[in-house]
Amino acid sequence: MSTQGILEKIVDEVESEEDELVDLCSKLVQIPTVSPPGESREIAKFIESYFGSLGIATHIYEKVEGKSNVCVELPGKREGKIIWLGHVDTVPPGDPSSWKHDPYGGEVVNGRIYGRGSSDTKGAVAAAMIAAKALSRLPRDERCSVEFWFTTCEEIGAREGARWLAEEGFFRGDVCIVGDSEGFLPRDPVIDVGCKGILRVKLKAKGLAAHGSVPFLGENAVEKLIEVWRYARRISEFKLDVPKALEPIFESSISLFERRMKLNKSQEASLRRLYHFPTVSLNIIRGGIKANVVPDYAEAHLDIRVTPGTDMNSVKDRMINLVKESKVDGVEAEIYSLREGIYEDPKSPYVKSLSEAVRRVTGFSPTLRILTGGTDGIHVKQISKIPCLGLAPGVHGTAHTVDEYVTIENLTAVAKIYAVYPLLFKP
Template sequence: DDGLIYGRGSSDMKGACAAAMVSARILNELGPIENNVEFWFTADEEIGGGDGARWLAETKRFEGDVCVIGDGNGGGMDLPSIDIGCKGGAATTLIARGNTAHGSTPFLGENAISRLIRAIPWVEKIGEYKLDLPSELDEAIRGSLEFYMNTWDLKNDEQREAAKRIYHHPSVTCNIINGGVKRNVIPDYAEAEFDIRLTPGSNPLKVKERIEQLVKESGVPGIEVTVHTRETTGYHETPNSPFAHQLAETIEKASGKKPNFKILTGGTDAISIKNFTGIPCLGYGTSLSGMAHQPDERITIDNLVLGVKVYEGFPLTYKG
């Protein structure tokens, strides 16, 4: 009755999968069309796609001129948008080592957890590092900020200021901490894992170098850091390609509004597809902002219908 469908994964991204299935059926019923169209449904995206899209891309199963990714938030009827890229990561592990002792005599040991707690804020300082980004992304970053500032539920000035920095600075959050074996044993080992996201076009190796420098500056003994990254991060396409223009025209016809170009704050399978096959990728999803991984996850029926129109309409009008 409320125009919503509830369920885990409904927004991220089973809704887009359902819209794609309906689109595939419609295209099949139309008979032969000018373009060859393939719909791929893959798993494992949340952990890198090693058994899904990444494997398919690495083994060259994917072939095509262009690829539309159904992941992400296309903005629905109100704020239609196209993802021209998405952020990549610099997964970071901080390890603290100490010396064990009995819990009743802590002064005889060196508590690794205490050392870790002291060092964590130094890794978090990477959020103050200004990224050097290509000027061709200026428009997409402006569009991204406009989109997210209007769709995120930002409750206070602190959140709003953080949102404004999301592209020109790394985002950083410590999400996993491990350490200790028993309550009465001083731990000699502890570790923390950080999710650090970088805007495409930035230099992840410079970010890695800065993190290592910050940990050294902390002066905390027994600390080491490992930053997993490559020479490039994420991916992005130009918004000025025929592909982008034609997808934008399809979305405008379906929604009645000219779509915005933006960069996703998270990652999608487009990173693997673009990097391993070279196939240009643009994203148009049906999800709602802020719904991914939520216990009350939901999707609007209007978004699903709009998704069907876009996924069906683009193959019918694409001219290469």
């Protein structure tokens, strides 16, 4: 059979499994896998049972009991090996009463599957499972080898998931496709060629307690934090020295964002700075023990995202200096997480072959993007030294939100791409 005939066969195979794909995604959503704590044994057993029914062997690996990672191996005879990586854990749903659709219901309504993790990333997991099923039915000499990894704890640093697996040497392949992305549309597909790095800072302020009626006898730690934040937020004005090779990708990333979102003028201005300056968000602030007590301790957590290929240490040093420049006594900056971003050369053969798979399935050339968030691809790239690209069915702006959903159209298209890529891949 010709290559085109094989491609058409596997695309038709995935198309015929759409009902099962939807059912799989719904059932995955119905299994709670909140991180923390990141326990995933129930969903791992579900995945193991599914592949067992197909006669496909699986392996489960745990650093900590109950935090399961599943590997499905499909050996092929063509040269090369692809790693597919997606996580099964999710963030908490928040207040269930704020949801119109049960966060663990896996409801299918008007072409959408609702529930926590549907977009991030149980939809991608379901698509990979169907792709693996379709690939297993092909003769080995028609495809390269593929390993599908379904991991846990991505939402809390992956220390019992992909990070641990990378450190232990489990990942071995030529390229890794990370099923953790958003913004895909069959008529406007996206490939992530990189993702931003992360710098997390805890500002810790010490004050002096006093009665709330005589605040001048104390030192208000919350007020100290507020003053320091006025300086710390200026990290967003620190110009980054970015790789010139990524400039076209920055432009295509910004253009994609503009196509997906309606922005006001202030948001548009921030978008234009998205890759040449860090972003900073004050996401947690704690302080005070009682309404009539001047707080003697307060802390704030800052989430700083930095373009890959830039000097993270220079950003860290600038942040520490900004806190010093505030000249507020009793406040220090603790750097508790520093993770550089990653990127692949847009002209690499891996990008070209995945782009070809996207074109074969959708009929459209993909937009290449640097993802603003981080993924487990960082661990695979930095520890296992395997090139990483992101492609997933996630819907733009739905991850971690109320009434999160993924579309059936996206699921089917991405499942086809996952199935087609091992037929086109050349290391």
